[in-house]
Amino acid sequence: MNFVKIDRFAPSSKTCGKCGYIYKGLKLSERSWTCPKCGTHHERDFNAACNIKEFGLKALPAERGKVKPADCPTVDDRPCVLKSRGRKKQEKRGGTGISEAAKSLA
Structure with missing residues (x-):
């Protein structure tokens, strides 16, 4: 299993998992939000988890060889x-x- 560390300040909660829009005005108290660009509704924690997975996968080398994401x-x-x-x-x-x-x- 491989460990990929992402930037601790990556906007995982604020990034729309569908279109990539970054909602800079998202407050910590807001537990859900709707993307103003594509209209997708997000639950903050689930959206962040999906984005963290994607950020990590993008950080892997293009030629992964035997490296593959672990099933969560x-x-x-x-x-x-x-x-x-x-x-x-x-x-x-x-x-x-x-x-x-x-x-x-x-």
Whole structure:
């Protein structure tokens, strides 16, 4: 597995994941926003995560060879830690998975 570090000041929350518009006026208190250029609605944290992945992939060399992005678990694929009689037990979460909007970005 490879580790790619992106610039800590990269505008991951402020960049539209669809058209690339950078919304410079986005406040930290705003948890969602709509791109004024293409009209796409974004949930701040999910949009930032998608952008961070893209920024990292763009930072990789053009000739990757055997380098490939690691598969990241979706929200429902993460283990849920349950406490049972003082022991920790992991259980896979169920549910329908990520939203349709999230699937379209994948």
